[in-house]
Amino acid sequence: MSELSCAGAPPSPGAPDDVAFLAALVAAVGAAHVLTDAAEMAAFLRDWRGRFHGQALAVVRPGSTPEVAAVLRLCHGHRVAVVPQGGNTGLSGGATPAGARRQIVLQLGRLNRVRSLDLANGTVTVESGCVLQQVQQLAEAHDRLFPLSLAAEGSCTVGGNLATNAGGTAVLRYGNARELCLGVEAVMADGTVFQGLRALRKDNTGYSLRDLLIGSEGTLGVLTAAVLKLYPRPRARATALVALQGVADAVALLGQAQAALGPLLTGFELMSGACLQAVARHRPALAQPWAVEPPLAVLVEQSAFDDQAAADDRLQALLASALDSGLIQEAVLAQSQAQAQRLWAMREGISEALQHEGVQAKHDIALPISALADFLAEAQAALDGLEAPLRLMLFGHVGDGNLHFNVVWPSRGAQADAALHEAVNTRVHDRVAAWGGSISAEHGLGQLRRDENRRLKDPAELGLQRALKQALDPLGLLNPGKVL
Amino acid sequence: MSELSCAGAPPSPGAPDDVAFLAALVAAVGAAHVLTDAAEMAAFLRDWRGRFHGQALAVVRPGSTPEVAAVLRLCHGHRVAVVPQGGNTGLSGGATPAGARRQIVLQLGRLNRVRSLDLANGTVTVESGCVLQQVQQLAEAHDRLFPLSLAAEGSCTVGGNLATNAGGTAVLRYGNARELCLGVEAVMADGTVFQGLRALRKDNTGYSLRDLLIGSEGTLGVLTAAVLKLYPRPRARATALVALQGVADAVALLGQAQAALGPLLTGFELMSGACLQAVARHRPALAQPWAVEPPLAVLVEQSAFDDQAAADDRLQALLASALDSGLIQEAVLAQSQAQAQRLWAMREGISEALQHEGVQAKHDIALPISALADFLAEAQAALDGLEAPLRLMLFGHVGDGNLHFNVVWPSRGAQADAALHEAVNTRVHDRVAAWGGSISAEHGLGQLRRDENRRLKDPAELGLQRALKQALDPLGLLNPGKVL
Numbered sequence: 001m002s003e004l005s006c007a008g009a010p011p012s013p014g015a016p017d018d019v020a021f022l023a024a025l026v027a028a029v030g031a032a033h034v035l036t037d038a039a040e041m042a043a044f045l046r047d048w049r050g051r052f053h054g055q056a057l058a059v060v061r062p063g064s065t066p067e068v069a070a071v072l073r074l075c076h077g078h079r080v081a082v083v084p085q086g087g088n089t090g091l092s093g094g095a096t097p098a099g100a101r102r103q104i105v106l107q108l109g110r111l112n113r114v115r116s117l118d119l120a121n122g123t124v125t126v127e128s129g130c131v132l133q134q135v136q137q138l139a140e141a142h143d144r145l146f147p148l149s150l151a152a153e154g155s156c157t158v159g160g161n162l163a164t165n166a167g168g169t170a171v172l173r174y175g176n177a178r179e180l181c182l183g184v185e186a187v188m189a190d191g192t193v194f195q196g197l198r199a200l201r202k203d204n205t206g207y208s209l210r211d212l213l214i215g216s217e218g219t220l221g222v223l224t225a226a227v228l229k230l231y232p233r234p235r236a237r238a239t240a241l242v243a244l245q246g247v248a249d250a251v252a253l254l255g256q257a258q259a260a261l262g263p264l265l266t267g268f269e270l271m272s273g274a275c276l277q278a279v280a281r282h283r284p285a286l287a288q289p290w291a292v293e294p295p296l297a298v299l300v301e302q303s304a305f306d307d308q309a310a311a312d313d314r315l316q317a318l319l320a321s322a323l324d325s326g327l328i329q330e331a332v333l334a335q336s337q338a339q340a341q342r343l344w345a346m347r348e349g350i351s352e353a354l355q356h357e358g359v360q361a362k363h364d365i366a367l368p369i370s371a372l373a374d375f376l377a378e379a380q381a382a383l384d385g386l387e388a389p390l391r392l393m394l395f396g397h398v399g400d401g402n403l404h405f406n407v408v409w410p411s412r413g414a415q416a417d418a419a420l421h422e423a424v425n426t427r428v429h430d431r432v433a434a435w436g437g438s439i440s441a442e443h444g445l446g447q448l449r450r451d452e453n454r455r456l457k458d459p460a461e462l463g464l465q466r467a468l469k470q471a472l473d474p475l476g477l478l479n480p481g482k483v484l
Numbered sequence: 485m486s487e488l489s490c491a492g493a494p495p496s497p498g499a500p501d502d503v504a505f506l507a508a509l510v511a512a513v514g515a516a517h518v519l520t521d522a523a524e525m526a527a528f529l530r531d532w533r534g535r536f537h538g539q540a541l542a543v544v545r546p547g548s549t550p551e552v553a554a555v556l557r558l559c560h561g562h563r564v565a566v567v568p569q570g571g572n573t574g575l576s577g578g579a580t581p582a583g584a585r586r587q588i589v590l591q592l593g594r595l596n597r598v599r600s601l602d603l604a605n606g607t608v609t610v611e612s613g614c615v616l617q618q619v620q621q622l623a624e625a626h627d628r629l630f631p632l633s634l635a636a637e638g639s640c641t642v643g644g645n646l647a648t649n650a651g652g653t654a655v656l657r658y659g660n661a662r663e664l665c666l667g668v669e670a671v672m673a674d675g676t677v678f679q680g681l682r683a684l685r686k687d688n689t690g691y692s693l694r695d696l697l698i699g700s701e702g703t704l705g706v707l708t709a710a711v712l713k714l715y716p717r718p719r720a721r722a723t724a725l726v727a728l729q730g731v732a733d734a735v736a737l738l739g740q741a742q743a744a745l746g747p748l749l750t751g752f753e754l755m756s757g758a759c760l761q762a763v764a765r766h767r768p769a770l771a772q773p774w775a776v777e778p779p780l781a782v783l784v785e786q787s788a789f790d791d792q793a794a795a796d797d798r799l800q801a802l803l804a805s806a807l808d809s810g811l812i813q814e815a816v817l818a819q820s821q822a823q824a825q826r827l828w829a830m831r832e833g834i835s836e837a838l839q840h841e842g843v844q845a846k847h848d849i850a851l852p853i854s855a856l857a858d859f860l861a862e863a864q865a866a867l868d869g870l871e872a873p874l875r876l877m878l879f880g881h882v883g884d885g886n887l888h889f890n891v892v893w894p895s896r897g898a899q900a901d902a903a904l905h906e907a908v909n910t911r912v913h914d915r916v917a918a919w920g921g922s923i924s925a926e927h928g929l930g931q932l933r934r935d936e937n938r939r940l941k942d943p944a945e946l947g948l949q950r951a952l953k954q955a956l957d958p959l960g961l962l963n964p965g966k967v968l
Contacts, residue, residue: 120735120854121885122742143743165688173747176686178695179663192944201884202660202850203922204649204699205929205937206967207949211662211695215688232742251604258606258716259627262789263657263747305746306798314790366686370604400685401605438687445689453689460676464956465691471955472948483690 018057018102021078025060025104028070033061033110044105047096048088052447054097056083056105063110065127065185065193065224071106072222073191081477082106082189084218086129086157090164091364092446094217098481108159111224114138122230123182123199128159128223135228144230147174151351159223165215167442169347172399173266173303176442178214180229186213186221189473199227212468217444218479220472234303238311239267239340240319243294243330248373250298250398253322257300260318264311267301268399269347275395278353279346286346289332298398299347301340350395354406357393359417361424363405365432366441372401375435382427383407388420402441429456445483502541502586505562509544509588512554517545517594528589531580532572536931538581540567540589547594549611549669549677549708555590556706557675565961566590566673568702570613570641574648575848576930578701582965592643595708598622606714607666607683612643612707619712628714631658635835643707649699651926653831656883657750657787660926662698664713670697670705673957683711696952701928702963704956718787722795723751723824724803727778727814732857734782734882737806741784744802748795751785752883753831759879762837763830770830773816782882783831785824834879838890841877843901845908847889849916850925856885859919866911867891872904886925913940929967 025034035041036058044059046052057080062068075082081103085095097103111127112134118124119142126135132153139146148161150168160166162184166177174180183198186209196210213221244250250270257265273293280287288297300319304311312333319331334340354360367375376394383390389409396403407424411417429439433456440449454462462484469476469484509518519525520542528543530536541564546552559566565587569579581587595611596618602608603626610619616637623630632645634652644650646668650661658664667682670693680694697705728734734754741749757777764771772781784803788795796817803815818824838844851859860878867874873893880887891908895901913923917940924933938946946968953960953968 118852118854120739121852123852165692167686167688171686175663178692179659188948192947194945194948195942196945198920198922199852200850200920200922200925202651202655202881202886202925204651204924204926205922205933205941206945207700207704207952208649208662208695208698209945209948209952211692212952214692216691220691232746234746255604260789262716262718262787264789303746305744305748366684368602368605368607368683370602397686402686436682436684438682438684438689440688441684441686442688449689457689458679461678461680461690461693464672464676464678464693467955468691468693468696468952471951 017078021074021080022058024074025058025071028074029060029062029067033063035059044085044088044107045097047090047093052093052096055100056097056103059105059107061107061110065187068106068187068222068224069191069193072187072189075104075477076190076475079475079477080104081480082222083479084108084159084163084222086160087131087152087155089152089156090160090446091443092440092448094164094444094446094479094482095160096447098447101480103480106222108157115225117142118199119144121199123227124230125197125199125225125227126158127225128157130158132156132158132161139230140233143233145233146228146230148177148180151348158226158228162214162223162226163216163218164444167397167400167402169267169269169397171397172268173263174231178211181210181214181226182229183227184210184213184223185225186223188221189475189477194221197225197227217446217483219469219483220478222478232305234305236304236308236311237340238302238304238308238315239334239343240300240315241289241332241343242298242300242319242328243290244296244298244328245294246296246373247376249327250296251369251372252327253298254369254399256322257318261302261314264302264304266303267299269299270394270396270398271297271299271347271350272392272394273297274391275350275393276346278357278393279349282353282356283349286342286349290330294329299343354393354408358408359411359421361407361421363425363428364441364443365405365428365437365439366400366402367432367435367437369398369401371435372398372403375431375437379405379428379431382431383424386420386423386427390424425452447482450483501562505558505564506542508558509542509555512558513544513546513551517547519543528569528572528591529581531574531577536577536580539584540581540587543589543591545591545594549671552590552671552706552708553675553677556671556673559588559961560674560959563959563961564588565964566706567963568592568643568647568706570644571615571636571639573636573640574644574930575927576924576932578648578928578930578963578966579644580931582931585964587964590706592641599709601626602683603628605683607711608714609681609683609709609711610642611709612641614642616640616642616645623714624717627717629717630712630714632661632664635832642710642712646698646707646710647700647702648928651881651884651886653751653753653881655881656752657747658715662695665694665698665710666713667711668694668697668707669709670707672705673959673961678705681709681711701930701967703953703967704962706962716789718789720788720790720792720795721824722786722788722792722799723818723827724784724799725773725816725827726782726784726803726812727774728780728782728812729778730780730857731860733811734780735853735856737782737811738853738883740806741802745786745798748786748788750787751783753783754878754880754882755781755783755831755834756876756878757781758875759834759877760830762841762877763833766837766840767833770826770833774814778813783827838877838892842892843895843905845891845905847909847912848925848927849889849912849921849923850884850886851916851919851921853882853885855919856882856887859915859921863889863912863915866915867908870904870907870911874908909936931966934967
């Protein structure tokens, strides 16, 4: 099972080459930024959920791009592998060392400068260790929007966001992290600096190294800085919670909302009734606003540039029409920003609430939006075939076809749970593959989904990806055991 | 000078291996689709502007992806190079054979099927030989928008649009061709089919081969099909022509328009007074709507999802405020779709009008929007230094920082014109590089800008691009002499 710890034999810290290597690291970044003490390193050698644990010769914290380059040149010369790490908030073990080889954790948190802000160009250039929320706040302070928004935004970093091509709740309108980035600076496996910090909206001068590095999870290069796009900040937001009967109706409502609101539609989040009940159990203040719990709810958000009244009118017209036609059963339009925040808190409280519901097999999947309803029916049937007391706790970004398809059951003991977990994974992912979907919509493959991706992906595509890895990192030093 | 014909010695059509190779091609795609007659091939061996001419063993017109794969396997086995060609409307010679090596033109016009239309998913899957306008019309017939829009849309193909990551007039809101594509199918240099026709808005399962192939101008693989994104079709459009004093004011107006209209702002096209005068000279029906010609005009377009009156009100409020503050001098709001089309016709008539104005050195450049005014001042000074009767004819997509920076002069004879052309190019591109810009914003490098890109781009980046080329096309068979 790919989700277990990959810790192997510890490296041999006393070997002569290691001594010289560590001394050279100290010379490059300063003794204070080369951690080798086990207690000091511990937090960097495991992921925050405690699912992955690894070993490293050192945790190295460079403070600038030239220092990153110096560290990578040293690693290249000494044939030591490098595990880039930002906020260490990933869900797939991509930032935790895997295996027993000689490797360091390259902690990029000190690269946290805002290099420049260019309001006329609508861009900000930040180093990769900047925390996402700082970028959001910087944008807001200048009456702009940086739209990337996700649960870990208070501690995840821009480098990790780009390395995993992060998604979140605003993809429907603004796209994934890749679409929010105009240029990157990166250090390649041999220490070469790729200086691609272009702040241009159009540039067709050769292959897009930017787009290749984004989403490569630190296996092709180490991102050190990026030019991010800023957007005009909406003047008003209108938010509603809608009760409906099933996913097919949610997809129909999505189509109507897109036709009526165009790019003003910025949120369309699906939550199953079971998820909302779980939230209410664990945070009673977030009980559902209606008496009879619907099978499904959708959180609809409109961002507007005129005013609140106009925004409310447009959303109300959409919902009135959907009520009249019977497509939806009930709708609650937030009457204030505080009410809107409460509706979003229900959505954002799901992950935490589910932790109390039992053992979970979580899946971060995407499908063509048109296939969602059929996929769900097939996946449910496949799970029923396991004849176990499984509950489906479904939520997600239906406007992106991205479901967090979580299967929950009462624990039967570690070994039985692990076996059931694997059986559930296989059945769900097989159905995803059959419907042309993705087994990692927004979390990346990391260690967690690497083997499953190998099992399901076309060997021709895997071969092409390996050729690219070989071209840019022929010694296999960057983030080994991840992605491929 | 890189813009001259690259025709060299013709290949030797009678060599035994060529005979076997051509026979195998005929067996693969049928005799009717292997052109070897010089007269039949002629139109495929030159670009439409007649600036590039090349040689080929044959023009091969496969009718399906398996036939493309068969042709590429044959070329790989016989070590024959492949020049992919769609509508042959490119401006940089990317689809015309270069050099004297053994090569074929791979004409993809027969791959013109719409494979599937999925309205609920907002996607259409088309083969690469589909003409852009057909895709636009298909979308419109289903009340959707495919936003890519450019001058050659009546004959350019989707494959060429993606291979050059085409831009056009809607990039401000919808992005370049790359942002409009969810998945691609491609045939690689050895005939391997990369089956990446995923119709997903989120998919983080490894390196983005899609984004690497897009913009690679047929040098890494041959695109055979793509999943394109459809958008809701706006219900109304409000269009205005605005007179202003200079580029700095245009950039300020852009900021105000973005703040007021958000994503409803879908067009912001700059035209210098000199360009508008040229249009009026050659098409008197398109004379400017004001008595005193301004130094600069901007065409502003808003797309709306409510109604025409609301759209007009919003645009009028924006323009009234800009008039009050003195930022703009005059504004004409189109009172009908016919008037709006007439305003767009002025913009679209510029390229043709300029052909009558003298010898032209055309530049397809992009800069950070904030640098446009300073760049223009410096570039003008650099041109003044040439002490020639040069006129700057400027237009472009200022919302993308993309200028069509055209320099015009009365002919002094072919040799002197060529020398002046090169001197102008060098001075303009040097200033572009100094301001962090791009020498090919939306047309691609092809043959035309390849050497200039080599001159100006960081050798480290060029080295990485060559490593990728080597990884995916180790024999250098795909579109030789282009890009790198």
